[in-house]
Amino acid sequence: MTAAQADLFTTPILPGLYYADGLLTSAEEQALIARIDASPLAPFRFQGWLGKRLTASFGWRYDFDNAQFGPTAPLPDWLLPLRAKAAAFAGLAPADLVQALLIRYDPGAGIGWHRDRPVFQHVVGISLGVPTTMRFRRRTDTGFERATAPLAPRSMYHLTGDARHLWEHSIAEMEVTRWSITFRSLSEKGLRSVQ
Numbered sequence: 653m654t655a656a657q658a659d660l661f662t663t664p665i666l667p668g669l670y671y672a673d674g675l676l677t678s679a680e681e682q683a684l685i686a687r688i689d690a691s692p693l694a695p696f697r698f699q700g701w702l703g704k705r706l707t708a709s710f711g712w713r714y715d716f717d718n719a720q721f722g723p724t725a726p727l728p729d730w731l732l733p734l735r736a737k738a739a740a741f742a743g744l745a746p747a748d749l750v751q752a753l754l755i756r757y758d759p760g761a762g763i764g765w766h767r768d769r770p771v772f773q774h775v776v777g778i779s780l781g782v783p784t785t786m787r788f789r790r791r792t793d794t795g796f797e798r799a800t801a802p803l804a805p806r807s808m809y810h811l812t813g814d815a816r817h818l819w820e821h822s823i824a825e826m827e828v829t830r831w832s833i834t835f836r837s838l839s840e841k842g843l844r845s846v847q
Contacts, residue, residue, distance in 0.1 A: 665801050666788060668813030672741065676806040681780050687730050688754045688780075688831050696755075704761035704825075712751040712838070712846075714769050721771050721845060727752050731833070738776040738835045742810040749776065749835035757832070762825035765789065767817070771842035775811040779803040780831040788819045 665671075676684075693706035710731065713724040727735065731752050739746040751772065757763075768775050786809070788799040799819075803809065811821070838846070 665799050666815040666819060668811060668815035669801060670742070670810040671801060671807065673804040673807035675737065675741065675808050676778070678806070681806050684734065684833065685780055685831050688756055688833070691754050693754065693756055704758060705763065706756045706758065708754045710752040714771065721769070721842070734778065734833065735835055738778065738808060741808050742774055742776045742812075744774060744837065748774070748837045750838055751836040753834040753836070755832045755834070757823070757826050757830045759827055759829065760825055763823045765820045765822045767820050768811075768836065771839055771845060772836040773816075773839040773842070774837040775816060776835045777809050778833045779805060779807050779809075780833070781805055782826070782828050782830050784823055784826060784830055787822050787824065788815070790819045
């Protein structure tokens with residue numbers, strides 16, 4: 653089922669946020685978790701600060717220490733079937749999803765309020781291990797408008813349109829380990845920067 657097809661049966665929490673669960677089997681989930689744990693994960697770096705979550709980027713990488721965007725190791729073969737599934741869910745071609753980010757959130761790790769970098773366009777995430785809640789907010793004249801989206805293990809979400817560009821998102825610190833894989837396409841700005 654594509655995100656557009658999923659929208660026929662449910663109303664998105666936010667315009668441009670599409671979600672479906674049960675898209676992976678438990679065996680597929682466990683295999684992906686093992687692959688993530690076997691990957692060259694390193695603490696997330698942001699302007700000299702080390703985060704608690706461990707990450708690895710493939711295809712393209714945004715360096716938050718020096719604000720540089722560039723190529724990195726290609727997507728490993730084991731990610732390609734998942735990329736195809738994520739692309740089908742989002743109504744994209746697999747080749748459109750040129751960046752993959754692996755994350756392991758160990759206890760105490762979360763991710764603060766942010767929008768994905770403008771060099772990226774579509775964001776398709778896969779949540780693994782345990783349930784969590786993705787929080788959304790956007791500034792209004794009187795403060796913040798807020799929304800939440802539960803993410804079940806083995807679920808996928810697609811951020812595009814308003815949810816991608818007008819809302820920030822975050823995940824609170826967890827008490828147990830959780831994993832995720834995020835695929836991204838390049839925006840027009842991203843495509844210009846790599847030509």
